[in-house]
Amino acid sequence: MVELVAVDYAAADAEQQFVQSLRDTGFGVLRNHPIEQSAVQDIYRHWTDFFNSDEPDNFLFDPQKYDGFFPRAMAETAKGHTVRDIKEYFHYYPWGRCPDALKAEIDAYYQSTIEFAAKLLGWIENQTPPEVAAGYREPLSNMINGSEQTLLRILHYPPIEDGVMPGAIRAGAHEDINLITLLPAANEPGLQVKARDGSWLDVPCDFGNLIINIGDMLQEASGGYFPSTTHRVINPDGQDSRRARISLPLFLHPRPDVVLSDRYTAGSYLQERLEELRSSDKK
Template sequence: MVDQSLPTIDYRSVHAPQAIAHSLQDSGFAILSHSPIDHPLIERTYRDWLAFFLSEDKVQYRFDPKVQAGYFPLQTETAKGYTTPDLKEFFHIYEGHSLPQGMSQATWDLFNQLRHLATELLEWIEAQAPPHIHANFTEPLDAMIADSKETLFRLLHYPPLPDTIPPGAVRAAAHEDINLITLLPAATGMGLELLDSEGQWQSVTCDRGDIVVNVGDMLQLASQGFYRSTTHRVVNPDGPARHQSRLSMPLFLHPRPEVVLAEGKTARQYLQERLQEIGLV
């Protein structure tokens, strides 16, 4: 693993659209500072979900395989190409589905703020694409996610590591995201790494309050590879951090199911293929 920090891009800068697009094309990732996302809202949401994951009531909300909403117990998901499940548990939220009883409005408020920011970022990403790439989008990128019920807010809990870990088990094995773009408020702990173009693992470091943005496979497909979907992982920590929970909450921006990403491939078809690969359907 190399220590080569990604540039942090100030949302308020007049050059932010170009800088975001360049970073996503170059590495598949970008770090956004001074975004319009309310920082206290992020912290409130983290507190709410830590309490949920530490409660015994969470098992009452086990996910429905038909709709993929609800609570996924520890070691439910296995990354594509791996046989050992990840050391994580999580809760899936889609628009129109209920939160656990007693959860505050903070989660939905954050969901909506992130989705609004994502719409703006997709406008930037499309505007910065070369004309021949732009011309192949079947509709504007921001329109692809408009009114989509597929956009997923995933609340993740990586529990303290046990004394004995199954061989090869990590918090999140190397994978790529399925969707168009992902917006990730800075997690509560380190561990996120990306695989750079030279085959080296690079730590993704950012400040609390920053937003990490990354390209998913659907955008890579729709942009003919102009924007890179980069392999990333969450590694097991050393030292005292091994005994601490880590939480993260990515918003995965998905197109409406009927959106054509590339010739002969709709968002619905692509999503089902990928969910089968990671064992969630």
């Protein structure tokens, strides 16, 4: 049975182990990585205070730019699902809106994480078989240079209330749209990835782990060699359901002009997927 095992970033063969995990499961988990956990903890604490205040209503999302606060009533409905996820969230882009008191901290995290993500894209390219890498229209790490599409989402999963709608979970089974997603292990468990045999694997959530998964755009660019794997966030049991959960995924996007394949540019792919999401929200 396939297991997700955290790879030591400092290990001599970390690059090979990490990329093999991505190939096998669509997910890789790193420990002893350079993302500062103290910075992550501070962000969790400060944004928990933000979500528990009246301030989010001052930053309601822009339906054209998609920046700002998305209340639970406007949360996503995963593709193929009919019930909204039990979550609320804030979309941060450097060019977008952000509470002044939180701007410097979240922007520093955004920039440093993108730098690290570029290194991981280099690992992925290094470990791609030559016949697959020949299909990359430009180096993977170069695809994100100058991109204004990379999204940092601050997710708040509130405590599960009595009488929740049947079928509603914190995040329905879905795949990500982008190249790769970087996620510091959240302050609560619940993230699962779907294995090739249809079973669900728990993603190691020890605080300090960094979770990386393949998105649809890298699957497209690699001709399916790297799988964009279905994942979800399940509801906790018992008293754990009364605790909120904070999560901080960075969705790494290429520039819109980047050619992913003969079928798509990054821009055309993103527009197609966003239209699908908008259509599902109207049903």
